[in-house]
Amino acid sequence: xxxxxxFAILSGEEPALARAEFESILHLANFEAELTWNQNxxxxxxxxxxxxxxxxxxxxIKEAGYIIAESSALNEDIEWIPEKKLASSIQPTxxxxxxxxxxxSKGMNEYRQQITNLLGTKxxxxxxxxxxxxxxxxxxxxxxTSNGVKVCRSYKSDSRKKLMNKNSAKxxxxxxxxxxxxxxxxxxNLAGVMSGKIAYxxxxxxxxxxxxxxxxxxxxxxxxxxxxxxxxxxxxxIHQKHTxxxxxxxxxxxxxxxxxxxxxxxxDPPYGRASSTRGSEATNLVTEFLAAIPKILKPNGMLCIxxxxxxxxxxxxxxxxxxCAYHIPIRVHSGLIRDIVTIRV
Ligand SMILES: C[S@@+](CC[C@H](N)C(=O)[O-])C[C@H]1O[C@@H](n2cnc3c(N)ncnc32)[C@H](O)[C@@H]1O
Numbered sequence: 001x002x003x004x005x006x007f008a009i010l011s012g013e014e015p016a017l018a019r020a021e022f023e024s025i026l027h028l029a030n031f032e033a034e035l036t037w038n039q040n041x042x043x044x045x046x047x048x049x050x051x052x053x054x055x056x057x058x059x060x061i062k063e064a065g066y067i068i069a070e071s072s073a074l075n076e077d078i079e080w081i082p083e084k085k086l087a088s089s090i091q092p093t094x095x096x097x098x099x100x101x102x103x104x105s106k107g108m109n110e111y112r113q114q115i116t117n118l119l120g121t122k123x124x125x126x127x128x129x130x131x132x133x134x135x136x137x138x139x140x141x142x143x144x145t146s147n148g149v150k151v152c153r154s155y156k157s158d159s160r161k162k163l164m165n166k167n168s169a170k171x172x173x174x175x176x177x178x179x180x181x182x183x184x185x186x187x188x189n190l191a192g193v194m195s196g197k198i199a200y201x202x203x204x205x206x207x208x209x210x211x212x213x214x215x216x217x218x219x220x221x222x223x224x225x226x227x228x229x230x231x232x233x234x235x236x237x238i239h240q241k242h243t244x245x246x247x248x249x250x251x252x253x254x255x256x257x258x259x260x261x262x263x264x265x266x267x268d269p270p271y272g273r274a275s276s277t278r279g280s281e282a283t284n285l286v287t288e289f290l291a292a293i294p295k296i297l298k299p300n301g302m303l304c305i306x307x308x309x310x311x312x313x314x315x316x317x318x319x320x321x322x323x324c325a326y327h328i329p330i331r332v333h334s335g336l337i338r339d340i341v342t343i344r345v
Contacts, residue, residue, distance in 0.1 A: 003045045008064035010040045016328045018060035021189045025057045059185040065154040072148035078118045087126040089153040095132035100142040172239050173232030179208030187266045188212045190342050191304035197263035202252035207233030209266050214242035223248040253288040260298045268306040282311050297345045309337040
């Protein structure tokens with residue numbers, strides 16, 4: 001594989017979650033790269049095809065691409081950028097723009113302007129491509145960091161926009177407990193959900209997670225105690241044209257699922273708020289559900305579970321003898337911290 005120096009800029013909203021998602025996707029691509037972090041910028045070596053995979057899968061990558069040239073000094077000119085590499089980054093038929101982003105807090109405005117103009121003129125001259133500041137096909141991103149300058153070919157994430165649109169799009173069935181598409185996608189990535197593999201949400205409700213499992217091409221299984229929720233999730237899955245799914249009415253504590261059947265479990269049990277726990281206390285429900293997962297998951301299978309921090313999911317997991325790979329608390333609002341936890345069996 002031809003290895004290239006690449007970069008990604010992650011969302012700054014939940015930095016720990018964005019990092020965990022990024023690492024999990026690289027792991028999924030069987031690529032154990034050395035990662036160099038600088039705030040929400042990560043630099044790593046990988047093949048260009050892995051870049052496409054990262055951009056397709058991630059909910060929390062804003063943009064990513066490869067590094068054309070870098071310098072440890074803020075040079076006045078751009079002679080240090082190899083012309084051949086610069087020219088091959090933009091096709092003559094493309095329109096392009098040059099943007100400069102500084103990760104260093106102060107100043108640099110003059111330098112930013114200067115390098116943006118010099119690069120724009122140079123690329124135009126080398127490729128005959130036209131500049132389009134509003135809707136370019138291609139973007140050259142100049143990153144100014146405390147270690148110097150990086151000139152990059154950047155690709156914007158399509159998935160982020162698609163996931164946002166999915167949330168706002170009208171669904172045939174809606175329930176307030178439905179998981180939003182972005183978090184569902186992140187959790188699927190943390191659980192290593194893969195196309196063609198079996199993925200299961202035992203508390204599937206109206207199907208926020210099921211929709212993402214199915215969108216990633218997994219053979220999707222949903223289970224819920226509540227028939228109305230199940231029927232709602234069915235309408236939602238069909239509405240998004242998914243066909244590879246099975247829905248079961250049942251209790252997550254005693255799953256009617258064959259031994260070691262699932263590759264991944266992605267789920268969020270009821271918090272004892274909007275969605276019903278049907279009488280059993282949330283912590284007991286989680287304890288009994290977690291105790292059953294080694295039977296359902298394949299060896300080395302992965303669970304990603306979300307729940308209120310009051311449910312104490314990491315502590316329950318530890319008491320049951322599981323090791324949490326990730327435990328990431330995220331603040332939903334003043335009264336709710338959500339724990340995102342992954343467990344490999
Ligand atoms: C937070 S909601 C699930 C949201 C859903 N995972 C999503 O992605 O949109 C929790 C669901 O758990 C269901 N539930 C409660 N107790 C259950 C149990 N013992 N077994 C299975 N489902 C249960 C509730 O009916 C509710 O639909």
